[in-house]
Structure formats: structure tokens, C-alpha cells
Amino acid sequence: MDVFIDLKQRLIALDWGDSNVMTYAREIFLDYKADQTKPFEQFPVKKNETYSRYEICTVAEKFNLVLNVWKPNSSNPVHDHSGAKYLFKVLKGSLTDEHYEFDHHKPIGQRLEKKSAVTLGLNGVYPGVDFTGYHKIFNQSATEEAISLNLYRPPLWKCSVIDSITEEPRPQLMAFANSNYEANANTLAQ
Numbered sequence: 575m576d577v578f579i580d581l582k583q584r585l586i587a588l589d590w591g592d593s594n595v596m597t598y599a600r601e602i603f604l605d606y607k608a609d610q611t612k613p614f615e616q617f618p619v620k621k622n623e624t625y626s627r628y629e630i631c632t633v634a635e636k637f638n639l640v641l642n643v644w645k646p647n648s649s650n651p652v653h654d655h656s657g658a659k660y661l662f663k664v665l666k667g668s669l670t671d672e673h674y675e676f677d678h679h680k681p682i683g684q685r686l687e688k689k690s691a692v693t694l695g696l697n698g699v700y701p702g703v704d705f706t707g708y709h710k711i712f713n714q715s716a717t718e719e720a721i722s723l724n725l726y727r728p729p730l731w732k733c734s735v736i737d738s739i740t741e742e743p744r745p746q747l748m749a750f751a752n753s754n755y756e757a758n759a760n761t762l763a764q
């Protein structure tokens with residue numbers, strides 16, 4: 575069952591050349607309601623991972639849609655999106671997004687400065703559409719898994735992670751827990 579088919583079709587129908595497209599995508603995200611009848615069992619956190627990424631849809635040069643499934647008490651490292659803008663919606667549990675400023679010229683221990691934080695509950699949608707800096711997302715719950723649906727424009731496939739010890743940016747390629755999800759944008763377009 576493709577629980578995201580309607581959402582994908584609405585996103586694909588947008589004009590991705592329009593500079594306001596993320597605002598329209600945000601409206602679509604606000605409209606979309608998580609179905610609470612256990613539709614996410616097909617997306618477990620993989621063994622040895624604290625969170626797993628599932629590719630839901632990629633439309634080259636336009637956007638990609640990624641489902642992130644977070645174990646209790648888990649976080650990703652502070653990272654950027656290589657210039658891609660993003661949005662996300664909480665489909666299960668609650669998640670916090672912290673934004674940081676990274677200054678390579680400062681001494682280690684002071685290079686990352688927390689600028690803001692937002693915590694979103696079920697069906698909460700990230701409030702911005704323009705942020706392209708450094709951030710991390712985490713699940714503060716000690717007991718509950720959390721799930722977010724993240725949208726990136728253009729598609730996110732690499733980022734820079736700030737190493738927690740050296741505080742140097744380290745390039746990283748995004749790996750997906752599903753390598754050939756059946757319902758990609760090409761399938762939809764046919």
C-alpha cells in the first residue's frame with residue numbers, strides 16, 4: 575500500500591520552477607494527515623541504526639521526499655543540506671529541530687552556536703521554507719519512536735556533517751534503507 579500516493583501526486587503537480595514552490599508545498603504538507611492505522615510498519619528502523627531514511631519519491635532537479643524513522647532518544651548529527659531547502663511533517667510522535675550557526679574560525683567547542691529550536695507534535699509541520707543552514711533533528715522521547723516526512727528542494731543526496739569531536743565538516747552521501755522503493759515519481763508519471 576502506498577500511503578503517500580495522493581501527497582506525491584499533489585507535489586509532482588506543482589511548478590518546481592516557481593520560487594515560491596516550497597510555500598505551496600508547505601500548504602500541501604499541512605493538508606496531509608497521518609493515517610494512524612499503522613501504515614508505517616513497512617518502514618522499520620534498520621538494525622544498527624538510530625534512525626533510518628526511506629526514499630519515498632525523487633524527481634530529478636526538483637525535489638525528493640524522504641521518510642525518516644527515529645528510535646526513542648535519537649538524533650542526527652548537526653549537518654547542512656548542500657543548499658537544499660527543506661520542510662518536514664511529524665507523522666508519529668514528536669520531533670525537535672535545532673538550528674545552528676557554524677563558524678569554522680572559532681575554537682573547537684565554540685564553533686556551533688544554537689540559534690533556534692522548534693518542537694513539533696503529531697501532524698506538526700516545520701514552520702519555515704527558506705532555511706539552508708546547519709541543523710539537527712531529534713526525538714526526545716525515551717519510549718516512543720518518531721516519524722517525519724521530509725521534503726527537499728532540490729533533491730538531497732549529500733550533505734556536510736559537523737564531526738562532533740573535530741568540529742570539521744565531513745561530506746556524507748545519503749544512504750536509503752530501501753534501495754528500490756516501488757512507487758517513485760517515474761512510475762507515477764507513466
Ligand SMILES: N[C@@H](CS(=O)O)C(=O)O
Pocket residue numbers: 627642650660709710711724730748
Ligand atoms: N537529512 C537528514 C534528515 S533532516 O535533518 O533533514 C538526514 O538524513 O539525517
Ligand SMILES: [Fe+2]
Pocket residue numbers: 653654655709
Ligand atoms: Fe537535515
